[in-house]
Amino acid sequence: EIVLTQSPGTLSLSPGERATLSCRASQSVSSSYLAWYQQKPGQAPRLLIYGASRRATGIPDRFSGSGSGTDFTLTISRLEPEDFAVYYCQQYDTSPRTFGQGTNLEIK
């Protein structure tokens, strides 16, 4: 199975700053079948990015995804107060589908 490792585990930033979250796969993810989700306490995850770089419907353009193969990045260009949450990457290239362990983006 493909193991996804996210870094850092916790990221402390202030509103207005730029956030860069990393996701590394244990083997290549074909055709960039990599997604990013945001999860707030007590809520279900929300799809942000699919296909490594495509924004899901309704997602603000301050969110962007990049990468291919084994290294992927989620960038939030200017943090808004509502962006502080846990972020997960997920591969849907192979079965079992797997998720990273998450990055907790917290207010500094």
Add this chain to the structure above:
Amino acid sequence: QEQLVQSGAEVKKPGASVKVSCKASGYTFTGYYIHWMRQAPGQGLEWMGWVNPNSGDASYAQKFQGRVTVTTDTSISTAYMELTRVGSDDTAVYYCARTRTLSALVDAFHMWGQGTMVTVSS
């Protein structure tokens, strides 16, 4: 609007079975795969399996093989996940989610149910 609405919280004793439902509305139920995930308290997301509502085909993570069954009832646009022989480590929020693209298995999870808390306690 499109949505998935799950059944309410459950409390089960060790060794029992639990069945969670996921009712779809606002879209063609048979057109999109449904996946099931779970999240233990304070932990990350774990994928359990998928079902194709059009054919009834299903596939499961090896970890859950023999204990989980995912089915659908197309007459009421509802998917079900049944987990047998539960133990304390099955205590988690269970989620259903729908893929993004019509008839696509290899796809991100576009829409999620609200989650169902399953607590296993003696």
